[in-house]
Amino acid sequence: MSTQSTPPKAVSGPLNFLDDRLGSTTFFRRNMKKVFPDHWSFMLGEIALYSFVILLLTGTFLTLWFQPSMHEVVYEGSYTKLRGVVMSEAYASTLHISFDVRGGLLMRQIHHWAAILFMCAIAAHMLRVFFTGAYRKPRELNWLIGIGLFTLGMVEGLFGYSLPDDLLSGTGLRITQGVAEAIPVVGTYIYMFLFGGEFPHGTHGEIIPRLFTLHVLLIPGVILALITAHMMIMWHQKHTQMPGPGRTNDNVVGYPFYPVFMAKTGAYFLFTFGVIALLATFAQINPIWMYGPYDPGAISAGSQPDWYMGVLEGSLRIMPNWETTAFGHTISWNVLIPALVPLGLVFGGAALWPFLEQWITGDKRHHHLVERPRNAPVRTGVGMAAITFYGLLWLAGANDVIAERFHVSLFATTWFFRFAIFIGPVLAFVVTKRICLGLQRKDAAVMHHGVEAGIIMMSPEGGFSEKHEPPTEEERAVILSKENKSPALRTADDNGIPAPGAKGPLGHLRGRLHRYWTFDDIPVEEHDHEEHAEVDEGARKELTH
Amino acid sequence: MKRFTAWRRRPWAGYAVVLAALAAIGVIYAGLSPRTDRAEAAHSAQAAADLANGRQLYNKNCASCHGPNAEGTKDAEGRPLAPSLIGVGAASVDFQVSTGRMPAMNPGAQVPRKEPIPEFNTNIPTDYHDPKQREKAEKQKAQAEKNLADLRNYIQSLGGGPEVPSAEMVDPDSGDVALGGKLFRTNCAQCHNFVGSGGALTGGKYAPPLSNSDVTPTQIYEAMLTGPQAMPVFNDTTLTPEQKKAIIAYVVKTREEPNPGGNGLGRIGPVAEGLTGWLVGLSMMVLAAMWLTAKKPKKLKKS
Structure with missing residues (x-):
């Protein structure tokens, strides 16, 4: 940017014009140099961003031909196997897009694959943020926005794949109706309000036009606004970074936005588009012509929603058939619990987690350097438990496909998941926490003895030993990024005044949780004298057992 | 001639003529039609043989479960082991045997489709170059088709039922x-x-x-x-x-x-699509991200 030669008038003229009116030079001068740290996992969120751009573009293309109408027509298009079949205009126009519009099927497939990848990327991005503790103060707001985006993405996806009015989407709407009806007292009102009359399409075919408006106008607008907020907050707060040499809580080490990061992120947009286009070209998605038009009397084996709704499908499938009748009303626990409880636990828990963690650890500091998962065993364990919980429900949603493809009994899969859903997360927590502590011990050992060099030495007495080398600068910085935890919460300040909230049942609970968070922490620090370290480790071990 | 004229006026003459005519017809018929008669006899003999073959095949392959008279069998507690085949019809036999489900290998929740046993396997390849081998295979195939037909007809003969x-x-x-x-x-x-x-x-x-x-x-x-x-x-x-x-x-x-949109992913719906999205889509994106971030720009390497 520091070129000596003056730019040609054709360039400087318009730029000066803009600068005089917007004062944009200062803005650009400051922001073009914004530093972005370099790590592959920091780009996961960008996949979602770019998938969303592709979704907007392809979605606009699709609206040019799609007819959001439940008006009945007789199909006379070029897909011969449905000719003469009575169907809704929504379904007929989707067939038209697929078979008669040039590039229409490709666009439909790009749109759908981009939606799949959008949700995959958000999930992966959230996992990265969670396991590295990047949601900690001051980034709680962006964490909450992220959860909101994932939830909105689920609803957007549900409405989107319901639009073509094929057999599968109608089945999904049938479940949506059931869930709405399961809400006590107001359920039937909500259902009638949403559908504009009886299932499947209301009194005058309202449902598809309503879903269309929500799908193309309201929800994308909200998502776009939230993404903007997400990006602005991220820009303002700066990106977190992985621990490494020279990286502290007060700096950001990386490359400037212009030219390096811009080139990388621009290339990454092209990669995203390329991968989605490849998938859309070589892998068929949502073949609505095979599902056929929706008919309330028909259903197909293997009726599943898209992956991000699979967790709801799974919880519905393994739920026992419980109902209670009270005061002339039936409460359908069999639908209500699977619809609300599992996702409520996962998303509600995720939303509360940053604040819960702050409360437990008493850590109100700003964190810009992320924490290695092993250095927060309880957090990592809880995260793995949540993944296991979610993953098992997700698999349960595909239980008939699992039963069919792997030749196991369908009932056996249902009962397996009914137990695994409770046992699995606990096991995952315990195992993960042990692994984390083991890795902490390994780090302590590296700081203690050095890294195994792979060189076997023989002493003059004939004994063999392996040579240990001191860790490299990089390794030292990463390992020493661990904050050793203090086992007890400060219950009183320097003047002996008890800390607020240390008493009462809640205070005791907090004290206990804090102890659980920290009591088996393995201190990792530099050692000058080996004997000293040995004693220290021994003392710590005693404390833990 | 005189005697004839005289006899024809006797009271038994009419009966004699009728008898003679009947005898003549009988003799002529016997002389002209022995072939058809023999063919019919041979045909019914062949049908009986086919039926016997069907019965023999039944006894060999099916009777151990379905009972010597196709009446079905029950276990000690009276639960049916194998159903009666009386009235199931040729269509049922053809389906079960030609798909290899019957004779069943072992009882389970469901008897799987498999290669039919050689006696009933009508799907053997016959396109050999060696004429001897081809002839042998064709013969075997014809025999399998005949066996299947005989077995069907045998079961059909027991109590009717839907036809092929x-x-x-x-x-x-x-x-x-x-x-x-x-x-x-x-x-x-x-x-x-x-x-x-x-x-x-x-x-x-x-x-x-x-x-x-x-x-x-x-x-x-x-x-x-x-x-x-x-x-x-x-x-x-x-x-x-x-x-x-x-x-x-x-x-x-x-x-x-054919699948117009590319690979059909097994045509089993969104489960395969989600799996592909995660395993192929996200993996490719992660690889791209790793590649992008591994590259150090030359100009800034020193700083």
């Missing part, structure tokens, strides 16, 4: 595909999936895939007609022969149809 459909009745090219699709989605898709890729059922049972080309139109027709294992019976009042033909047309045309 003719080739014209199951011709996929003459069925109404659009109607078939509609009927398939209403009657079949809930177990067999929307294109017949198969699906899981309760208690370890399953609806087998119809998407493989070895599921012949005749077998599909027979399955609808006889309702084997977990499948319900779709008799000719539930689904008319014309509707059955339409369903066959839909199944066959759909499995022959």
Whole structure:
């Protein structure tokens, strides 16, 4: 940017014009140099961003031909196997897009694959943020926005794949109706309000036009606004970074936005588009012509929603058939619990987690350097438990496909998941926490003895030993990024005044949780004298057992 | 002549003439028709032999479970082990034996489709270059077809039942595909999936895939007609022969149809799509991200 030669008038003229009116030079001068740290996992969120751009573009293309109408027509298009079949205009126009519009099927497939990848990327991005503790103060707001985006993405996806009015989407709407009806007292009102009359399409075919408006106008607008907020907050707060040499809580080490990061992120947009286009070209998605038009009397084996709704499908499938009748009303626990409880636990828990963690650890500091998962065993364990919980429900949603493809009994899969859903997360927590502590011990050992060099030495007495080398600068910085935890919460300040909230049942609970968070922490620090370290480790071990 | 004239006036003359004529007719008939008579006798002898062959095949392959008189068997507690075959008809036998389900290997939740035993295997290859080998294979195939027919006829002779459909009745090219699709989605898709890729059922049972080309139109027709294992019976009042033909047309045309959108991912719906999105889509993106971030820009390397 520091070129000596003056730019040609054709360039400087318009730029000066803009600068005089917007004062944009200062803005650009400051922001073009914004530093972005370099790590592959920091780009996961960008996949979602770019998938969303592709979704907007392809979605606009699709609206040019799609007819959001439940008006009945007789199909006379070029897909011969449905000719003469009575169907809704929504379904007929989707067939038209697929078979008669040039590039229409490709666009439909790009749109759908981009939606799949959008949700995959958000999930992966959230996992990265969670396991590295990047949601900690001051980034709680962006964490909450992220959860909101994932939830909105689920609803957007549900409405989107319901639009073509094929057999599968109608089945999904049938479940949506059931869930709405399961809400006590107001359920039937909500259902009638949403559908504009009886299932499947209301009194005058309202449902598809309503879903269309929500799908193309309201929800994308909200998502776009939230993404903007997400990006602005991220820009303002700066990106977190992985621990490494020279990286502290007060700096950001990386490359400037212009030219390096811009080139990388621009290339990454092209990669995203390329991968989605490849998938859309070589892998068929949502073949609505095979599902056929929706008919309330028909259903197909293997009726599943898209992956991000699979967790709801799974919880519905393994739920026992419980109902209670009270005061002339039936409460359908069999639908209500699977619809609300599992996702409520996962998303509600995720939303509360940053604040819960702050409360437990008493850590109100700003964190810009992320924490290695092993250095927060309880957090990592809880995260793995949540993944296991979610993953098992997700698999349960595909239980008939699992039963069919792997030749196991369908009932056996249902009962397996009914137990695994409770046992699995606990096991995952315990195992993960042990692994984390083991890795902490390994780090302590590296700081203690050095890294195994792979060189076997023989002493003059004939004994063999392996040579240990001191860790490299990089390794030292990463390992020493661990904050050793203090086992007890400060219950009183320097003047002996008890800390607020240390008493009462809640205070005791907090004290206990804090102890659980920290009591088996393995201190990792530099050692000058080996004997000293040995004693220290021994003392710590005693404390833990 | 005189004697003749005199005799013809006797009271028994009329009877004598009739008797003589009858005898003459009898003699002439006997002289002219012994061939047909012998052929008929030979035919019934052949039918009896075929039936005997069918019975023998039955005794050898089926009787151990279905009982010496096809009456079915029960275990010690009175629960049926194998059903009676009286009245199941030729269509049922043809379906079970030609798909290799019967004779069953072991009793389980459901008897799987397998290669038919050699005696009934009509699908053996006959396209050998060596004429001797080809002749042998063709002979074996013909024998298998005859065995199957004999067994069918034997069971059919026990108590009737649905017959094997003719080739014209199951011709996929003459069925109404659009109607078939509609009927398939209403009657079949809930177990067999929307294109017949198969699906899981309760208690370890399953609806087998119809998407493989070895599921012949005749077998599909027979399955609808006889309702084997977990499948319900779709008799000719539930689904008319014309509707059955339409369903066959839909199944066959759909499995022959290429996927316009690329790889069909098994045609089992969104589960395979989600798996592909995560495993292929996200993995490729992560690899791209790793590649991008591993590259250090030359200009800034020193700083």
